[in-house]
Amino acid sequence: DAGVIQSPRHEVTEMGQEVTLRCKPISGHDYLFWYRQTMMRGLELLIYFNNNVPIDDSGMPEDRFSAKMPNASFSTLKIQPSEPRDSAVYFCASSSVPRTQYFGPGTRLLVL
């Protein structure tokens, strides 16, 4: 199994630009999670999906953030417009109940 796949692995952009992060979960997993990790705040849950339906988006920081899961094998996290404080590592994780969450390699985002 290829594991959770995220792209891009690194992203550098300028403030105000739109950023789209992508995730392909492990085949057969029906839960998908988006987390963000910073030194100050640690690892935080942003949103998660079950069977492509958003279940809890209470962690999404602002309306500038949006996430979609159009099918079982693909999800996007979009930031528009981006700000320097959005700089972080964004992780996607997937799971198949009742087993554990498997994390992808992450996307390192730097907003200048």
Added chain:
Amino acid sequence: QKEVEQNSGPLSVPEGAIASLNCTYSDRGSQSFFWYRQYSGKSPELIMFIYSNGDKEDGRFTAQLNKASQYVSLLIRDSQPSDSATYLCAVNQRGSGGGADGLTFGKGTHLIIQP
């Protein structure tokens, strides 16, 4: 607000000794508890989970849970330099199936095993 607290460290332990990592949580409704290991620049990987009070052993690792004290710990026996990493404690409200709900993470303890 759910909070998970960990000492950020660094915690320095000589090779071969026992490393003890601690975590407290604020939400008494928490049911599932997880320890993740994260190497620098890498993604978190699950080491152990525990749902019931007491100890759970897996190889060199032992997780301990005390729900009355809202306290979780991880012991690493015969510590190796390869154990040097950041250890993240995580909790959620599910009675089982940590994969079915978002996790609340502590900020992690940086562990250094000295050769």
